[in-house]
Amino acid sequence: xxxxxxxxxxxxxxxxxxxxxxxxxxxxxxxxxxxxxxxxxxxxxxxxxxxxxxxxxxxxxxxxxxxxxxxxxxxxxxxxxxxxxxxxxxxxxxxxxxxxxxxxxxxxxxxxxxxxxxxxxxxxxxxxxxxxxxxxxxxxxxxxxxxxxxxxxxxxxxxxxxxxxxxxxxxxxxxxxxxxxxxxxxxxxxxxxxxxxxxxxxxxxxxxxxxxxxxxxxxxxxxxxxxxxxxxxxxxxxxxxxxxxxxxxxxxxxxxxxxxxxxxxxxxxxxxxxxxxxxxxxxxxxxxxxxxxxxxxxxxxxxxxxxxxxxxxxxxxxxxxxxxxxxxxxxxxxxxxxxxxxxxxxxxxxxxxxxxxxxxxxxxxxxxxxxxxxxxxxxxxxxxxxxxxxxxxxxxxxxxxxxxxxxxxxxxxxxxxxxxxxxxxxxxxxxxxxxxxxxxxxxxxxxxxxxxxxxxxxxxxxxxxxxxxxxxxxxxxxxxxxxxxxxxxxxxxxxxxxxxxxx
Numbered sequence: 465x466x467x468x469x470x471x472x473x474x475x476x477x478x479x480x481x482x483x484x485x486x487x488x489x490x491x492x493x494x495x496x497x498x499x500x501x502x503x504x505x506x507x508x509x510x511x512x513x514x515x516x517x518x519x520x521x522x523x524x525x526x527x528x529x530x531x532x533x534x535x536x537x538x539x540x541x542x543x544x545x546x547x548x549x550x551x552x553x554x555x556x557x558x559x560x561x562x563x564x565x566x567x568x569x570x571x572x573x574x575x576x577x578x579x580x581x582x583x584x585x586x587x588x589x590x591x592x593x594x595x596x597x598x599x600x601x602x603x604x605x606x607x608x609x610x611x612x613x614x615x616x617x618x619x620x621x622x623x624x625x626x627x628x629x630x631x632x633x634x635x636x637x638x639x640x641x642x643x644x645x646x647x648x649x650x651x652x653x654x655x656x657x658x659x660x661x662x663x664x665x666x667x668x669x670x671x672x673x674x675x676x677x678x679x680x681x682x683x684x685x686x687x688x689x690x691x692x693x694x695x696x697x698x699x700x701x702x703x704x705x706x707x708x709x710x711x712x713x714x715x716x717x718x719x720x721x722x723x724x725x726x727x728x729x730x731x732x733x734x735x736x737x738x739x740x741x742x743x744x745x746x747x748x749x750x751x752x753x754x755x756x757x758x759x760x761x762x763x764x765x766x767x768x769x770x771x772x773x774x775x776x777x778x779x780x781x782x783x784x785x786x787x788x789x790x791x792x793x794x795x796x797x798x799x800x801x802x803x804x805x806x807x808x809x810x811x812x813x814x815x816x817x818x819x820x821x822x823x824x825x826x827x828x829x830x831x832x833x834x835x836x837x838x839x840x841x842x843x844x845x846x847x848x849x850x851x852x853x854x855x856x857x858x859x860x861x862x863x864x865x866x867x868x869x870x871x872x873x874x875x876x877x878x879x880x881x882x883x884x885x886x887x888x889x890x891x892x893x894x895x896x897x898x899x900x901x902x903x904x905x906x907x908x909x910x911x912x913x914x915x916x917x918x919x920x921x922x923x924x925x926x927x928x929x930x931x932x933x934x935x936x937x938x939x940x941x942x943x944x945x946x947x948x949x950x951x952x953x954x955x956x957x958x959x960x961x962x963x964x965x966x967x
Contacts, residue, residue, distance in 0.1 A: 466588050466589065467500075467587065467588040467589075467590075467591045467592055467593055467594045468592065468593050468594070468958055468959045469502075469584070469588065469593075469594040469596060469621055469623040470593070470594075470595055470596065470623060470624055470625075470626065470957060470958060471595075471596040471597075471598060471617070471618050471623050471624070471625045471626070472484050472485050472488075472595065472596065472597055472598060472625075472626050472628060473598035473601070473602050473614055473615075473618075473625050473626070473627055473628070474598060474600070474601060474627070474628050474629065474630075475601055475603070475627065475628070475629040475630075475639035475640060475642075475643045476600075476601055476629070476630065476633070476639060477600050477601070478630065478702065479601075479628050479629055479630045479639075479661060480628050480629075480630055480659075480661035480662065480689070481597045481598055481628060482523040482526070482527070482597060482697070482700050483661070483697055483941065484626075484628050484659060484661070484689075485501055485503075485527050485530075485595050485596075485597045486501075486523075486526055486527045486530040486697065486938060486941060487530070487689075487938075487941035487942060487944060487945050488595050488945060488954075489501055489527050489530040489531040489595055490530040490531070490938045490939065490941060490942040490945075491941075491942040491945040491946065491954075492531075492593055492595070492958065493530070493531055493532055493942075494942055494946075495955075495960060497592050497593055497958070497960065498590075498591045498592045498593070499531050499591060499592065499593040499594075499595060500528075500531055500533060500539065500587050500590070500591040500593070500594055500595070501524055501527030501528060501530070501531055501539055501594075501595055501596075501597065502524075502538075502539055502540075502583070502584060502587055502594050502595065502596045502597070503521060503523070503524050503539070503540045503596065503597040503598075503599070504541065504542060504580040504584070504596070504599075504612050504613055504617045505541075505542040505543075505544070505576065505580065505599055505612055505613040506520075506521035506523070506524070506540050506542070506543050506544065506599065506700070507543075507544040507545075507546065507552065507599065507701070508521045508522065508523070508543070508544075508545070508700050508701040509545055509546065509701060509736065509737065509738040509739070509775050510522035510523075510698070510699065510700060510701055510738065510739055510740065510741050511543065511545070511738070511739065511867060512524070512525035512535055512865065513535075513848050513849060513850050513865040513866070513867060514534070514535045514536050514537050514558060515534045515535070515536070515850070516536070516537065516558070517558070517848045517849060518536075518537035518557065518558020518559060518848065519537075519543060519555055519558050519559070519560075519846070519848055519867060520535055520536075520537055520539055520540035520543060520558065521540045521543055521700065522698055522699075522700065522739070522741055523597070523698070523700040524539045524540040524597075526697060526698050526934075527539070527595075527597070529934070529935075529938065530938050530941075537557050537558030537583075538557075538583035538584075538586050538587050539583075539587070541556065541557055541576075541579045541580050541582070541583035542554075542555070542556060542576045542579060542580060542612070543555040544569070545738070545775055546736075546775065547563065547736060547775050547776045547779075547824055547825065548776070548779075548825070550565050550566050551563055551564060551565040551566070552564065552569070553775070554569060554572070554576075556576065556579050557579055557583070558848075559846075559848075560846060563823075570610065573610040573612060574610065576612055577610070577612045577616075577620075580612050580617065581620065581621075584617075584621060593958050596617070596618075596623065598613060598614040598617075598625075599613035599614060600613070600614070601614070601643060602614035602615045602625075602643065602647060602651065603642070603643045603646040603647065605646065615647065615648075615651045615654075618651070618654055619650065619651065619654075622654075623654070624654055624655075624656040624957060625651075625654050625655050625656065626655075626656060626657055626658070626659055626686065626957075627640060627643060627644070627655050627657075627658050627659070628658070628659040628660075628661055629643075629658070629659075629660055629661065630661045630662050631660050631661065631662055631663050631688075632661075632662035632663075632664070632691060636660055637673055637676075637677060640658055640677065640681075641677070641680065641681065644681060644683075655683060656683070656684075656957060657683055657684045657685065657686040657953065657957075658677065658681075658683060658684070658685050658686060659685075659686050659687055659688075659689060659949065660674075660685065660687075660688045660689065661689045662689065662690075662691045663688045663689065663690055663691060664690070664691045667688060670688065674688070684950070684953065686949050686950050686953055686954065687948045687949030687950055688948060689944055689948050689949070690944065690948060692940060692941075692944065695937050695940060695941070696744065696748060696933060696934065696937050697934075697937060697938075697941075698741045698744060698934075699740070699741060703733055703737065703740055703756055704740075704744075704747070704756075724751070724922070724923060724924060726751055726752055726753040727751060727752050727753070727767050727768065727917060727920060727921060727922040728752075728753050728755075728764075728765065728766040728767045728768070729743075729746055729752050729753070729754050729755070729766060729767065729768045729769075729770065729920070730754075730755045730756075730757050730763060730764060730766040730768075730769055730770070731743055731754075731755070731756050731757070731769075731770045731771075731772055732757050732759070732763065732769070732771065732772070732784065732787075732789055733756050733757060733758050733759055734759065734771075734772065734774050734780040734783060734784065734808075735759060735776075735779070735780055735783050736774050736775040736776040736779060736780050737772050737773065737774060737780075738772070738773040738774060738775045738807075738808070739772070739773045739806075739807070739867070739904050740756075740772055740773075742772065742773070742806060742904050742905060742906075742907060743756075743770065743772070743907065744907075744930070745907040745908055745913055745928070745930040746907055746913075748928070748930065748933065749913075749917075749926075749928055750926060750928075751917070751922055751925065751926055752917075752922075759783055759787055760787055761787075762788075762792065763789055763792040763793070763796070766796065766801060767801060767802065767920055767921045767922075768801065768802045768803070768804065768920040768921070769793060769796055769801065769802075769803050769804075770803075770804045770805075770806065770809065771793075771803070771804070771805040771806065771808075771809030771810075771812055771813065772806055772807075772808070772809055773806055773807035773808045773809065773867075773904065774807075774808030774809070774811075774812075775808075775824065776824045776825055777808045777811050777812060777817050777824060777830075777840075777870075778817055778819060778824065778825065778828070778830040779824070779825055780808070780812070781812055781817070781830055781831075781832065781833075782830075784812070790833055793833065793835075794833075794835075797835070797897055797898070800897070801897070802897055802898075802899075802919065802920045802921065803835070803897060803898045803899070804898075804899045804900070804901075804916075805898070805899075805900040805901075806900075806901060806902075806903070806904065807866075807867070807868050807870075807901075807902050807904060808868075808870075809900070810836075810840075810872065810890060810891075810900035810901060810902060811832065811840040811870050811872065812832050812833055813832060813833055813835045813836045813838075813898065813900050814832040814833075814834075814835075814836050814837075814838040814839055814840055814872065814874065814876075815831070815832050815834050815836075815837065815838065815839050815874070816829055816830065816831055816832055816839045816840070817829065817830050817832055817839075817840050817842070817870070818839065818840065818841040818842065819841075819842045820841065820842075821842065821843075821844055823842040823843075823844065823869050824842060824869075835893070835898055836874070836876040836891055836893060836898060836900060837874045837875045837876040838872050838873065838874030838875075838876045838877060838891065839872065839873060839874055840870040840871065840872045841870065841871055842869045842870050842871075843869055843870070843871055844869075845869070846867065846868065846869050847866050847867070847868050847869075847902070848865075848866065848867055849865065849866050849886070850863070850864075850865045851863065851864065851865065851866060851884045851885055851886065851903065852864075852884070852885060853882055853883050853884035853885055853889075854882065854883050855881070855882055855906070855912045855915055855916070856879075856880060856881055856882060856883070856892060857881075857899075857912075857915040857916065857918075857919050858911075858915040858918075860909070860911040860912040860914070860915040861909060861911050861912065862882060862903070862906050862909045862911075862912035863905070863906075863908075863909055864903040864904050864905030864906045864908070864909070865903070865904050865905055866902050866903060866904065867904065868902050870902075872902075876891040876893070876900075877890070877891050879891055879892050879893075879894070880892070881899050881900060881901045882901055882903060882906075884903070889901055889902055889903060890902060890903070896919075899916075899919070907930070908930050908931060910927055910928065910929055910930075913928070913930075914927060
C-alpha cells in the first residue's frame, strides 16, 4: 500500500510551512496515524544528525519529533548549506558531495530529483501519510524550470497542496490570490485549500475576507491559525529575536526570578552562523538576559560570550576582526568574563585554521584568535554523530551531536571540556575562563546546562527542562489544528475516513 501524500506550500518564506507540517504530524499521531515528514530540498545552516549518521535540516528533525520518529536522511534528501552569496555545500541523502555555485546546482537538479524521488518512494512504502514541506514559494518564476522543491515535486507524485500564508506580515489575500494566479492551470487545480497563519484579533472581522477569498478562487479556507504567543519551535534557518535588551546603564539591575541579577549572555551573529538553535535553551531561560549581536554592532558588556558554529570559519574570522570583535573578546577576558566556542567557534579560538582542500572556500590558512593552543585542519570527510558523555564541569551528564569537517590538535586538548563515548572533546583553558567543544546541543541537557551557567557566574541556577518545553509546544500546535482548522476536511484530505462517535 502506498501512503497518502499531502504537500504544504507557502506564499513566502517563513509563512508557516514548517510549523504547519509539525502541527499536522502531531495531530495525525493523535489519530493513531503512522505519519512521516518530508522536505525534498532544504536550504538552511541549522542541521541535525540522524541515527544512521547523516545530516538533515533541523526543521525536519523537529517534525520527526512531532511524528514521534527518529530523524532519518530520507526525510530531507537534499540539503543545501550556503557558504557564500552564490554557492552552497550540497548534501545528498545525508552526506556532502561537494560545493556548487547556483548555476552548477541548477544543472545538477536532475540528479538531485532522483534522490528526492527515491526517498519519497521509500517513505511512502513504510507509512500511511507523508506530509511534505515545500521551500520558499511556488510562485518564484525564475526557479520553476527543473523545480524539485514545490510544484515540480507535487506534479511528479500527483499530490494535493495546501497553501499557507502569514497574515501577521500583511497583504495575506494578495499573497494567496497572487500566488495562485502565477501557477499553471494544473498546479492551480492541485491546490485544495488555504490556511491563514498567525492571526491576531476578532475572527468575525476577518470573515468577510475569507468569504471573498473562497468565492473568488473557488477553493476553501481550511482554517485560521491564531498567533500563539510564547510558542517555541526551533527555527529552520533565520536567527530569532533575542531576549529584550536592558536600557543603557541598567545591566546590573536586570533581575531574575530570585532577585539575582540575570546572567548576561551574548552570541555574535557571524555571516555564516550555523546551528544557532544551540542557544534556544538559553534564550528561554528565565535567569538569562540573552542577546544575538549583529555583525558591525559593538559587543555589549556580558558575563558570557559564546562563539557559535560557522559554515565558513576563515571567512567569518575576517568579518569578526573587521567588526573589532577580536579586541572586544580579549577585553572581555581581561575583565574576568567567560568565553565558550562551539564547533567553528572552537576552531576560531585556536592559533590557525588550515583548509588545504578548499572545503569551505579558497584553499589556504588563516590565523585564529590565539586564545587556545590548538590548530585545526579541515578534512574532506565530515564527523557526523550523536553522542553522550560527561562535562568536565561537575561531571554533569551531557548529550548532543557533532557536525564538523575540522580535526583539531594541540596541547590545549590535554585538558578536555567533555569526555564522550568516543573519547575526550574540546578544551578548558588553564585559567578556567575559556571552554571549547565540538558538541552541539549541550545546553539541552539540564545538568550540563546548569553546570555551565554556574561556571559562567550564575549562583542559584533554576533547573529547566528544554525538551519538555518543546514537547508541550508541539501539543499546543496540535490543539490549534483541532480547534481552528476544519478537521473533517483534513480527515477527508488525508483519507482517514470519518471519525467514529462513541457514546
